[in-house]
Amino acid sequence: QSALTQPASVSGSPGQSITISCTGTSSDVGSYNFVSWYQQHPGKAPKVLIYEGSKRPSGVSNRFSGSKSGNTASLAISGLQAEDEADYYCCSYVTGDTWVFGGGTKLTVL
Amino acid sequence: EVQLVESGGGLVQPGGSLRLSCAASGFTFRNYWMTWVRQAPGKGLEWVASIKPDGSEKHYVGSVKGRFILSRDNAENSLYLQMDSLRVEDTAMYYCASDLNHSPYWGQGTLVTVFS
Numbered sequence: 551q552s553a554l555t556q557p558a559s560v561s562g563s564p565g566q567s568i569t570i571s572c573t574g575t576s577s578d579v580g581s582y583n584f585v586s587w588y589q590q591h592p593g594k595a596p597k598v599l600i601y602e603g604s605k606r607p608s609g610v611s612n613r614f615s616g617s618k619s620g621n622t623a624s625l626a627i628s629g630l631q632a633e634d635e636a637d638y639y640c641c642s643y644v645t646g647d648t649w650v651f652g653g654g655t656k657l658t659v660l
Numbered sequence: 661e662v663q664l665v666e667s668g669g670g671l672v673q674p675g676g677s678l679r680l681s682c683a684a685s686g687f688t689f690r691n692y693w694m695t696w697v698r699q700a701p702g703k704g705l706e707w708v709a710s711i712k713p714d715g716s717e718k719h720y721v722g723s724v725k726g727r728f729i730l731s732r733d734n735a736e737n738s739l740y741l742q743m744d745s746l747r748v749e750d751t752a753m754y755y756c757a758s759d760l761n762h763s764p765y766w767g768q769g770t771l772v773t774v775f776s
Contacts, residue, residue: 596705598766
């Protein structure tokens with residue numbers, strides 16, 4: 551299956567809000583509420599930010615939120631902080647018990 | 661506390677084999693789908709393979725079908741990935757992950773380097 555489509559990069563200033571999109575198809579994002587989002591700092595393992603489209607694990611800041619419309623899922627980050635600068639990946643369940651990731655988005659905090 | 665600890669990575673020549681392990685603790689391992697995800701140097705995340713809780717179904721990304729075999733031992737709370745006929749393009753950090761759909765947990769990864 552093809553990777554989910556994410557913008558290669560986004561940027562924002564401290565305190566601002568940004569949104570990262572993740573576009574799939576009716577075989578993945580559009581059909582299931584099983585989209586997860588990950589944050590990855592250089593040299594570190596991915597950290598789960600969002601699962602089941604909009605749920606946050608314990609300990610994840612409520613500045614991170616997830617949503618979905620049609621075949622596109624989105625991750626919103628409010629009140630940008632310097633430590634939010636990282637790579638972000640979406641992931642979706644795909645029909646047939648497989649999964650697919652997005653290509654990743656590099657967030658720069660200006 | 662959920663913990664996933666990968667091991668077994670290393671240096672290998674093309675055509676060689678490695679067996680990765682993932683030791684799980686802090687949750688009822690036998691109840692969850694388990695997955696391997698990899699990340700080539702400087703690249704994004706790629707789903708590699710997943711296995712049903714009872715081990716009766718396994719699914720692989722096309723590029724590893726016929727070369728990698730996924731298995732689990734629910735009595736030992738362990739996940740395995742037998743990697744044969746390794747290629748340079750299999751070079752990556754390999755992460756073990758649980759329950760990608762409902763409540764994902766990830767390990768810290770084990771590095772596989774295939775060099776000619």
